[in-house]
Amino acid sequence: MLRIAINVVNVVYEMRYRKTHVIDLPKRIVVGSGVRKEISKHFKSLGLESPITIVTGSGPTQSIGREVREHLEDSRFDVFQLEVRLANIDSVSKVEEVARESRCKVIVGLGGGKAIDVAKYVAYRMDVDFISVPTSASHDGLVSPFASLKGMNTIYSMKAKAPLMVLADTELIAKAPRRFLIAGCGDLIGKFTAVLDWQLAHKLRGEYYGQYAASLALLSAKHIISLSNIIAKGGEEAARIVVEGLISSGVAMCIAGSTRPASGSEHLFSHALDLVANFPALHGEQVGVGTIMMAYLHGRNWSMIRRVLKKLGAPTTARELGVSNEKVIEALTIAHKIRPERYTILGEKGLTRKAAEKLAKTTGVIEEEL
Numbered sequence: 001m002l003r004i005a006i007n008v009v010n011v012v013y014e015m016r017y018r019k020t021h022v023i024d025l026p027k028r029i030v031v032g033s034g035v036r037k038e039i040s041k042h043f044k045s046l047g048l049e050s051p052i053t054i055v056t057g058s059g060p061t062q063s064i065g066r067e068v069r070e071h072l073e074d075s076r077f078d079v080f081q082l083e084v085r086l087a088n089i090d091s092v093s094k095v096e097e098v099a100r101e102s103r104c105k106v107i108v109g110l111g112g113g114k115a116i117d118v119a120k121y122v123a124y125r126m127d128v129d130f131i132s133v134p135t136s137a138s139h140d141g142l143v144s145p146f147a148s149l150k151g152m153n154t155i156y157s158m159k160a161k162a163p164l165m166v167l168a169d170t171e172l173i174a175k176a177p178r179r180f181l182i183a184g185c186g187d188l189i190g191k192f193t194a195v196l197d198w199q200l201a202h203k204l205r206g207e208y209y210g211q212y213a214a215s216l217a218l219l220s221a222k223h224i225i226s227l228s229n230i231i232a233k234g235g236e237e238a239a240r241i242v243v244e245g246l247i248s249s250g251v252a253m254c255i256a257g258s259t260r261p262a263s264g265s266e267h268l269f270s271h272a273l274d275l276v277a278n279f280p281a282l283h284g285e286q287v288g289v290g291t292i293m294m295a296y297l298h299g300r301n302w303s304m305i306r307r308v309l310k311k312l313g314a315p316t317t318a319r320e321l322g323v324s325n326e327k328v329i330e331a332l333t334i335a336h337k338i339r340p341e342r343y344t345i346l347g348e349k350g351l352t353r354k355a356a357e358k359l360a361k362t363t364g365v366i367e368e369e370l
C-alpha cells in the first residue's frame with residue numbers, strides 16, 4: 001500500500017511580483033488498496049468531529065457510502081447520508097439544508113465527480129471541512145479547490161473548498177468502468193496545452209505565472225505518457241498511477257490558486273462542446289481530443305498525444321466522442337468566448353470556420369468528407 005502524506009496547510013507568503021498568496025493544500029492524502037476501511041482512524045487523528053454528512057452519487061456509490069458510514073458509526077461518529085443525482089444548484093441547496101440543520105462539521109464527497117463537486121461547494125459555503133473519497137479517477141476535480149456545477153452563471157469551475165483529506169481507495173477505483181480511468185488520462189494529458197496557454201498569457205498579457213505549479217501540472221501529464229503501457233493494462237496499478245497524476249494536478253491548482261495550470265484552450269473546447277452538443281462525452285475524453293487540436297495550434301507534437309490517447313483506448317475523433325463534425329467545428333469557433341478573461345492560443349477573436357475546419361481535419365478529429 002502506498003501512502004502519501006502532505007502536512008502543509010495554509011502557506012502564506014509574500015511574492016515579489018504580487019500580493020499575498022494563500023495556498024490551501026490537503027492536510028492528508030491517503031492512496032492505497034482498501035483504505036476506505038480506515039476512514040475512522042484518519043478522522044480521529046485529524047481531530048474531526050460529528051456530525052458528518054456523506055454525499056454520494058445515485059448509482060453504486062450509494063452502497064460504498066453505506067459501508068463508509070458504517071465504519072464511521074462503529075467508531076461512534078454521527079453520520080447523515082445523502083445522495084445527489086446531478087451536480088447542480090438544486091443538489092447544493094438540498095445538501096446544504098440538511099448539513100445546516102444538523103450543524104454538520106464535516107462534509108464527505110464520495111463518488112466519481114458529481115457528489116464531490118456538490119460536497120466541496122457546500123463545504124465552501126458553510127466553511128466546514130471537506131473530505132474527498134473518489135470512487136473513480138475521471139478528472140482532477142477530486143483534489144482541486146474548484147467545483148463544476150450546472151445551473152450557475154458559468155459553465156467552468158468555481159471556487160470551492162480544498163479537501164482537508166483525500167482518501168483514494170485504489171481497490172474501488174480499479175473496479176470503476178475503465179472508461180472513467182481513461183477519461184482521467186485525457187484530463188491529465190490536457191495539462192500540456194494548459195501550461196503552454198498559461199505561458200502565453202504570461203508573455204503576452206503579463207499574467208501571473210507560477211513556475212512551480214506549472215511544472216507540477218506538466219509532470220502529471222508526463223507521468224501518464226511515460227506510464228501509458230501500464231495504464232493500458234488496467235487494474236489497481238493503473239488506478240494508482242492515474243490517481244497520483246490527478247492528485248498532483250489538483251495540488252498544482254491549489255498552489256496556483258486558480259485552475260490555470262490545469263485548464264487552457266483544450267478545456268475551453270470541451271466546455272464549448274458541452275454547450276453546443278449538450279455534454280456528449282466524459283469531460284476528460286473531450287479534453288483529450290481538445291489537447292490534440294490545441295497542441296497543433298501551439299506547433300507541438302500533436303500526433304504523439306493522439307497516439308498515446310489511441311493506445312489508451314481514448315476517443316480521438318468526433319465520431320468517437322459521439323458528435324457530428326459540425327458540432328466540433330462550431331465548438332472550435334466559439335471556444336474563445338467561453339471564458340474571455342482566460343487568454344489562450346485561441347486569442348481574442350478565436351478561430352474562423354475555415355481555420356477550425358482545417359485544424360480538425362489535419363489532426364484527424366473529423367473525417368475529410370464534411
Ligand SMILES: [Zn+2]
Binds near residue numbers: 187262267283287
Ligand atoms: Zn479538467
